[in-house]
Amino acid sequence: MSEKPAILYIDDEEANLLLFKIAFEGSRDVLVANSPEEGLRTLEENRNRIRAVISDMHMPKMNGVQFIEKAQEQINDIPYFILSGYAFNDEIDQALKENKIQKFFTKPFDRSEIEHHLNGAA
Template identity: 80%
Template sequence: MNSKPAILYVDDEEANLLLFRVSFEGEREVLVANSPEEGLQKLAENRGRIRAVISDMHMPVMNGVEFIEKAQETINDIPYYILSGYAFNTEIDQALKQKTIQKFFTKPFDRDEIETHLKNPNSI
């Protein structure tokens, strides 16, 4: 059993999953899923271990905010974040205002910025 805190990263592009895993493994366990459906499955299977979820915004079938709304039906007491190469939009703005997500990060991501929020989800 891994004693490091686990985070889940959901993105439909394999290269992004690899880059994220390589960037964050070490201090924490990084679980990855290449679709929202797989993300929901990993969340359910690792319910007690996952401390935060980061999701891409633009994916087939459902977008990141839709995935997070579904994920929060399973676990609603951890922080959720969007990481996207696309511009900030009204759906993301609404998700922030409704506290569905804690923060919106842009690609290419700043590892230190994300790490700061993972360590202290309430930081601005």
């Protein structure tokens, strides 16, 4: 197992998972999950390595904010972010105000913007 710090990205679209992994893997491990449920399992299994979590907003069964609320029940001392192709909305705004998420990123993502925030976290 690698000793590099890891980030976790959750998205229900396989192409997005692949693009994210290619864009960000290097100095850190990029763990990916294609559902919120898989994301929660991956988070639990790698809790000592994961330094940040980024989630898509629109997914089946639970959205990104709901996923993050559940994930924070497991680990609440790392930063969480939302990455979405959809517009900023009231639920995301509320999550930011309540410090559930640190930042909202839009798709297509700006690698340098996300990297800037991850460097402070991972």
